[in-house]
Amino acid sequence: MSRASDRAYSAIxxxxxxxxxxxxxxxGEEALAEMCGVSRTxxxxxxxxxxxxxxxxxxxxxxxxxxxxxxxxxADAFELRAMLEGRAARRAAERMSDAALARIRNANRAxxxxxxxxxxxxAGFLEGNREFHAIILEVAGSRxxxxxxxxxxxxxxxxxxxxxxxxxxxxxxxxxxxxxxxAFARRDGAWAEAIMTSHILxxxxxxxxxHRARIDAGMTQEAAE
Amino acid sequence: MSRASDRAYSAIxxxxxxxxxxxxxxxGEEALAEMCGVSRTxxxxxxxxxxxxxxxxxxxxxxxxxxxxxxxxxADAFELRAMLEGRAARRAAERMSDAALARIRNANRAxxxxxxxxxxxxAGFLEGNREFHAIILEVAGSRxxxxxxxxxxxxxxxxxxxxxxxxxxxxxxxxxxxxxxxAFARRDGAWAEAIMTSHILxxxxxxxxxHRARIDAGMTQEAAE
DNA sequence: GACATGGATATTGTATACAAATGCCATCGG
DNA sequence: CCGATGGCATTTGTATACAATATCCATGTC
Numbered sequence: 250m251s252r253a254s255d256r257a258y259s260a261i262x263x264x265x266x267x268x269x270x271x272x273x274x275x276x277g278e279e280a281l282a283e284m285c286g287v288s289r290t291x292x293x294x295x296x297x298x299x300x301x302x303x304x305x306x307x308x309x310x311x312x313x314x315x316x317x318x319x320x321x322x323x324a325d326a327f328e329l330r331a332m333l334e335g336r337a338a339r340r341a342a343e344r345m346s347d348a349a350l351a352r353i354r355n356a357n358r359a360x361x362x363x364x365x366x367x368x369x370x371x372a373g374f375l376e377g378n379r380e381f382h383a384i385i386l387e388v389a390g391s392r393x394x395x396x397x398x399x400x401x402x403x404x405x406x407x408x409x410x411x412x413x414x415x416x417x418x419x420x421x422x423x424x425x426x427x428x429x430x431x432a433f434a435r436r437d438g439a440w441a442e443a444i445m446t447s448h449i450l451x452x453x454x455x456x457x458x459x460h461r462a463r464i465d466a467g468m469t470q471e472a473a474e
Numbered sequence: 475m476s477r478a479s480d481r482a483y484s485a486i487x488x489x490x491x492x493x494x495x496x497x498x499x500x501x502g503e504e505a506l507a508e509m510c511g512v513s514r515t516x517x518x519x520x521x522x523x524x525x526x527x528x529x530x531x532x533x534x535x536x537x538x539x540x541x542x543x544x545x546x547x548x549a550d551a552f553e554l555r556a557m558l559e560g561r562a563a564r565r566a567a568e569r570m571s572d573a574a575l576a577r578i579r580n581a582n583r584a585x586x587x588x589x590x591x592x593x594x595x596x597a598g599f600l601e602g603n604r605e606f607h608a609i610i611l612e613v614a615g616s617r618x619x620x621x622x623x624x625x626x627x628x629x630x631x632x633x634x635x636x637x638x639x640x641x642x643x644x645x646x647x648x649x650x651x652x653x654x655x656x657a658f659a660r661r662d663g664a665w666a667e668a669i670m671t672s673h674i675l676x677x678x679x680x681x682x683x684x685h686r687a688r689i690d691a692g693m694t695q696e697a698a699e
Numbered sequence: 700g701a702c703a704t705g706g707a708t709a710t711t712g713t714a715t716a717c718a719a720a721t722g723c724c725a726t727c728g729g
Numbered sequence: 730c731c732g733a734t735g736g737c738a739t740t741t742g743t744a745t746a747c748a749a750t751a752t753c754c755a756t757g758t759c
Contacts, residue, residue, distance in 0.1 A: 253713065277740070288714045290515075293741090297519065301526055303621065310721060311741060325618045329561075336557060393550045396528065397622050478743065502710070513744045518711090535751060536711060 254291035258298055260284065265304050265315055266405050272317040276305060302400050318406055320460065327453035330401040331446045333394060334382070338429065338445035339438040340389040349388045350433055356380040357426050364419040374419055375411060381426055385445075407456055418455060422448075479516035483523055485509065490529050490540055491630050497542040501530060527625050543631055545685065552678035555626040556671045558619060559607070563654065563670035564663040565614040574613045575658055581605040582651050589644040599644055600636060606651055610670075632681055643680060647673075 261281060264270040282292045296313050299305040306316045341349075356377055363373030382402070386395050425448045432441035486506060489495040507517045521538050524530040531541045566574075581602055588598030607627070611620050650673045657666035 279740075289741090290713055290715090294518075294522065297522060303618070312721085313741095322618070325616050329616075329618055329622065332557065332561060336554075391550050391554075393528070393547070393554055393626075396625075397554065400621075401618075504710075514711090515743055515745090537751085538711095 252291070253285075253287040254294040257281070257285045257287050257291045258295035261292075261295055261299060262302075262304065265299070266403070266409070268405075268409065270315050272315050274315045276313040276315065278313075304405065318404065320457070323404060323406055323456070324453070326401055326404055327449060327456075330398065331449035331453070333398050333401065334385075334449055335442040335446035337386050337389040337391075337394055337398065338432075339442035340391060340394075341385045342433050342436055342438040342441035344388055344390055345433045345436055346388070349384060350430075353381065353384050353430055353433060356384060357423070357430060360423055360426065364416065364423055369414075369416050369419055371411060371414060371419075374414075374422075378422070378426075406460075410456060410459060413459065422452070425451075477516070478510075478512040479519040482506070482510045482512050482516045483520035486517075486520055486524060487527075487529065490524070491628070491634070493630075493634060495540050497540050497630075499540045501538040501540065503538075529630065543629065545682070548629060548631055548681070549678070551626055551629055552674060552681075555623065556674035556678070558623050558626065559610075559674055560667040560671035562611050562614040562616075562619055562623065563657075564667035565616065565619075566610045567658050567661055567663040567666035569613055569615055570658045570661055571613070574609060575655070578606065578609050578655055578658060581609060582648070582655060585648055585651065589641065589648060594639075594641050594644055596636060596639060596644075599639075599647075603647070603651075631685075635681060635684060638684065647677070650676075 261270070261276075264284075270276070276296065278289045278292050278296070281296075282289045285292060296305060300307060300313070304316055305313050307313055360374060360377030360381065363370040363377055366373075386398060389395075425444060429441060429444050429448070432444055486495070486501075489509075495501070501521065503514045503517050503521070506521075507514045510517060521530060525532060525538070529541055530538050532538055585599060585602030585606065588595040588602055591598075611623060614620075650669060654666060654669050654673070657669055
């Protein structure tokens with residue numbers, strides 16, 4: 250992470266995810282280099298990685314810009330993620346060791362703690378959630394699958410709406426994690442896959458509902474935050 | 475494609491797929507630059523792309539080498555490809571226009587012609603096959619899905635064994651394409667998905683059988699070619 | 700003889716200069 | 730006034746020089 254190209258990648262990525270660089274904005278290499286305090290070479294590398302993540306796009310003449318995620322793109326990403334994480338859960342259940350199961354239970358406990366605070370600890374929830382899914386991906390034991398999911402896990406719009414989660418949504422998410430853990434304990438791949446697919450698609454519809462609500466209220470996406 | 479980085483990408487890629495650069499070989503940037511007739515800058519870009527394709531790997535100290543695909547890696551890639559192409563076929567069936575259906579039928583006719591030659595035209599078959607799958611992916615209308623499949627379609631070992639296909643295998647592949655076309659004509663997504671998944675998995679097992687036969691004969695993978 | 704150490708060698712990372720291309724805008728002709 | 734054209738400004742692409750880091754091998758020590 251100490252390399253200039255990694256710093257550039259993180260910096261630009263954060264600026265996109267935070268909305269500091271709005272969708273559609275042109276990304277000049279020179280300007281980004283100055284912002285990141287590095288030369289154009291590592292910036293170019295960072296931009297290529299972000300392009301692979303589909304966080305930035307490219308015109309037919311090689312101009313780079315912040316990708317604009319339409320509601321269809323979000324639906325698309327969720328659909329694929331549901332399928333791939335479902336497959337990961339199936340494989341994980343079939344390969345689950347007692348040690349890994351213990352780690353998953355641990356991550357779930359941390360998650361439960363986070364949502365039981367007087368005012369829910371969203372950052373803690375997200376971290377526990379990330380850990381939970383990471384362990385599953387690790388146990389699934391497919392580098393390919395992990396690579397494919399890598400580009401799908403963090404979507405700009407979704408991360409930005411995470412802190413609007415209600416306590417009820419957090420509690421429900423945790424309950425689904427518990428059910429998944431039960432499927433893992435039984436080494437039931439089909440069950441695990443079904444729960445995981447449902448888990449992701451429910452999250453999608455929660456997002457889509459919130460999105461529609463904002464539209465109906467006549468608010469722009471930015472103003473709603 | 476006229477850019478130096480694109481030429482470097484194609485050149486290195488071909489050297490890997492052809493086996494000229496064997497699995498495990500170290501890839502020095504300087505040496506590759508000389509081979510491709512460009513400087514290190516575009517070579518570095520090409521290597522990053524190949525890394526995303528998982529055709530090359532990287533040591534913990536940033537040394538690049540030709541990825542070594544174990545039989546498990548191949549199985550992994552096929553399993554994911556079966557799932558993703560299956561999904562693509564489902565989406566394509568649900569979105570199929572009459573014009574696109576005509577194009578698919580056309581690609582199939584070209585494919586039929588190729589395998590009916592006195593001595594099967596494997597190159598022609600592969601091109602028709604590529605076109606067929608490309609149209610499906612286009613009709614599926616998911617840029618994400620296309621991007622994910624992009625890294626899965628061309629596996630080194632599989633391409634190298636393609637020319638050993640028997641006429642019977644080619645004929646069977648064509649028959650499956652015909653059946654897929656029927657599913658598209660009915661706009662039956664579930665049917666299309668099932669055929670496509672089966673199509674890919676059958677191809678995998680044909681490959682795995684051939685691979686096992688080579689092992690049993692005490693031949694190395696290279697010697698078998 | 701095995702292993703640690705240090706420095707020479709090779710390789711990768713970054714900055715910068717320059718080349719090529721793209722976009723912009725003023726000018727000109729209709 | 731509208732659109733085409735040409736040249737200037739900006740941006741991206743490539744080469745190269747240099748810096749940082751890793752590898753390798755010889756040497757010395759136990």
